[in-house]
Amino acid sequence: MVEFVPATVPPTNEPREPGMDHAHYPFRKLPDAPVFQWPDKARIALTVTLMVDVWELAPAADAYPDPRILSPLGKFHPDWLTWSQRAYGNRVGIFRILTVLDRFGIVPSVALGSAAAKMCPELVDELSRRNACFMAHGDYASRRITSKMTAEAECSFIVAARDAVAAATGEAPSGWCGQDFNQSFDTPQHLIDAGFGYTMDWANDDRPYLLDGRLVALPPQPEWNDVEAMRLRGVRIPDWADNLVEAFDVLHAEGGGTFNLTLHPWMTGQPHRIAYLQRALSRILGKSGIWRTTTDALATAALAQL
Numbered sequence: 001m002v003e004f005v006p007a008t009v010p011p012t013n014e015p016r017e018p019g020m021d022h023a024h025y026p027f028r029k030l031p032d033a034p035v036f037q038w039p040d041k042a043r044i045a046l047t048v049t050l051m052v053d054v055w056e057l058a059p060a061a062d063a064y065p066d067p068r069i070l071s072p073l074g075k076f077h078p079d080w081l082t083w084s085q086r087a088y089g090n091r092v093g094i095f096r097i098l099t100v101l102d103r104f105g106i107v108p109s110v111a112l113g114s115a116a117a118k119m120c121p122e123l124v125d126e127l128s129r130r131n132a133c134f135m136a137h138g139d140y141a142s143r144r145i146t147s148k149m150t151a152e153a154e155c156s157f158i159v160a161a162r163d164a165v166a167a168a169t170g171e172a173p174s175g176w177c178g179q180d181f182n183q184s185f186d187t188p189q190h191l192i193d194a195g196f197g198y199t200m201d202w203a204n205d206d207r208p209y210l211l212d213g214r215l216v217a218l219p220p221q222p223e224w225n226d227v228e229a230m231r232l233r234g235v236r237i238p239d240w241a242d243n244l245v246e247a248f249d250v251l252h253a254e255g256g257g258t259f260n261l262t263l264h265p266w267m268t269g270q271p272h273r274i275a276y277l278q279r280a281l282s283r284i285l286g287k288s289g290i291w292r293t294t295t296d297a298l299a300t301a302a303l304a305q306l
Contacts, residue, residue: 024188024211033207035256036305042291043255044248045298046284048106049177049200049220049262050094050132052123053113053141055086060143086141086266090120093269098130100278104285109295111137111177111200114164124168133296134168135175135200136161144182154184158194174198175295181220188212198299200260207257208302216299216306218258223247225262230273241276248284258298259284 014023038045057078101108110132117124127134138144138161145154158176166172176191177200188211191199198216211217222228224244229235235243244261251257263269268277284290293301 022185025209025217028205028209033205033209034305036207036258036302037256038291038301040291041289043289044252045258045291045293045301046106046248047109047218047258047260047293047295047298048101049109049111049135049260049295050097050127051111051137051177051262051264052090052094052116052120052127053086053111053137053179054090054115054119055083056140056142057083059140089264089266089269090116090123092265093267094123094265095126096269096271096274097263097265097277098126100274100281102130103278104281104292106281106292107294108132109135109175111135112165112168112173113137113139113141113179114161115140117164117168121168128169133175133294134165134171134173135177135295136165136173136196137177138179141179144179145184145187146182147184149184151186151190154187155190155193158187158190162194162196175200175218175299177201177220177295181222188215191215197303198295200295206251206254208299208306210306216303218295218299218302219260220262221247221258221260222262226267226273227264231267237273237276241280244280245283248287252287252289260295 016023017026020027098108107130108127110127112124112134139157145157149157162173172195174197176196181201181203183201188199192212192215196215198218199211200218200220202211202217203220203222205217205219206221207219209217224240224247226240229240229243230237248259251259268274
């Protein structure tokens with residue numbers, strides 16, 4: 001029986017289990033987490049998520065870009081340096097990454113922003129030829145969901161992102177990967193209402209679980225996200241590659257979990273970084289018992305066991 005705990009922080013007046021500051025899911029510690037059974041008795045599921053989006057030259061006044069992502073020259077518009085660096089990813093960097101993934105037989109999962117879906121049809125075709133799965137990813141890279149949005153505005157934002165991906169790929173996305181993983185208090189329910197089956201915005205586990213009883217939460221695992229590690233934390237490129245292998249080794253040994261590698265083409269697709277991705281994947285995939293899959297297939301397999 002869930003105990004009612006009067007809340008002093010939003011969202012208020014909802015039933016919560018002791019120790020929880022929201023009611024989206026019950027508390028679950030690692031020893032109680034399910035050990036998922038993956039196809040062919042694999043010990044671990046491996047996915048690679050590519051962030052495909054477009055940066056605005058002059059963000060709208062009500063846009064909320066990640067405040068940590070700034071040009072070294074300061075905050076101003078038009079910021080051609082930041083904009084063109086992101087454009088490099090969709091013009092150049094992503095093709096280097098795809099070459100590496102092809103070499104290892106990895107089908108990418110793609111977080112596709114609606115602006116990129118409309119502006120980069122050739123790139124969508126290139127990814128579709130590889131049987132990539134596509135998740136909705138908001139609008140521009142400079143616009144995030146925040147609690148400052150009204151419920152109506154957030155719902156419209158989510159639906160527009162869903163419809164843009166469907167128009168570009170011919171299939172409505174079942175997954176949501178929010179820009180910078182941002183959500184409001186009510187985003188999970190809005191995603192359910194819009195027909196989504198899973199999200200990759202919650203970084204509090206290494207194994208899937210259910211949000212609001214229906215929405216599968218797949219771990220994004222931002223500790224080894226390339227931008228989070230190398231750009232924002234200043235992790236050296238060789239150390240980042242070693243971190244990938246070390247994290248995978250632990251999760252592979254534990255068994256029954258997931259390993260997701262999130263890559264930004266403008267970051268890892270640079271010529272001085274791409275070799276480190278290839279070396280890391282070569283070491284990782286030297287192990288046996290790995291299910292190389294997409295986030296769509298992973299969510300389906302996880303839901304059947306939750």
